[in-house]
Amino acid sequence: MKLLFCPKCDDMFKLTHKHKSCECGEVTGNYINNIDAVTNGKGISVAIGNGSLKNAYYKLKFCGDEQDRDFYINSCRVICWVRPNEGSGNFHTKIGDE
Numbered sequence: 001m002k003l004l005f006c007p008k009c010d011d012m013f014k015l016t017h018k019h020k021s022c023e024c025g026e027v028t029g030n031y032i033n034n035i036d037a038v039t040n041g042k043g044i045s046v047a048i049g050n051g052s053l054k055n056a057y058y059k060l061k062f063c064g065d066e067q068d069r070d071f072y073i074n075s076c077r078v079i080c081w082v083r084p085n086e087g088s089g090n091f092h093t094k095i096g097d098e
Contacts, residue, residue, distance in 0.1 A: 001014060001048045001050055002015040002037055002045065002047060002093065003046040003047070003048065004022070004027050004029050004039060004043035004044070004046070005027075005043055005045075005046050005082075006022035006024060006026050006042075007044060008022075008024055008027075009023045009024035009026065011023040012046065015029050015030060015031055015037050016031060017030060017032075018030060022043070026042055026043075027039070027040065028040045028042075029043070029093075036092045036093070036094070037092060038093070038094050038095070038096045039085055040095065041086070043085070045082065045083050045084065045090055046083075047080060047082075047083055048078060049078070052077075052078050052079040052080075053078050056075075056077060056078050
């Protein structure tokens with residue numbers, strides 16, 4: 001899942017085929033096909049592992065309210081990372097005119 005974070009207004013949004021921007025309008029981007037995206041390069045690219053998110057959600061759903069805080073902290077984690085806006089660390093995103 002591709003997200004963009006705006007360091008100016010602290011907004012984060014998911015990229016879609018529709019052109020989007022953060023709350024203040026500083027960071028913009030969209031998918032140009034089913035894999036590749038284009039941004040204006042002013043945001044921080046954040047990736048969330050889809051499998052990681054789904055796994056954490058299913059653990060949460062399965063266990064409900066039966067577990068304690070430590071269970072959620074240790075078992076329902078999601079893997080995410082920041083990456084460059086383009087280049088070898090982010091092959092499918094380019095900086096350009098959206």
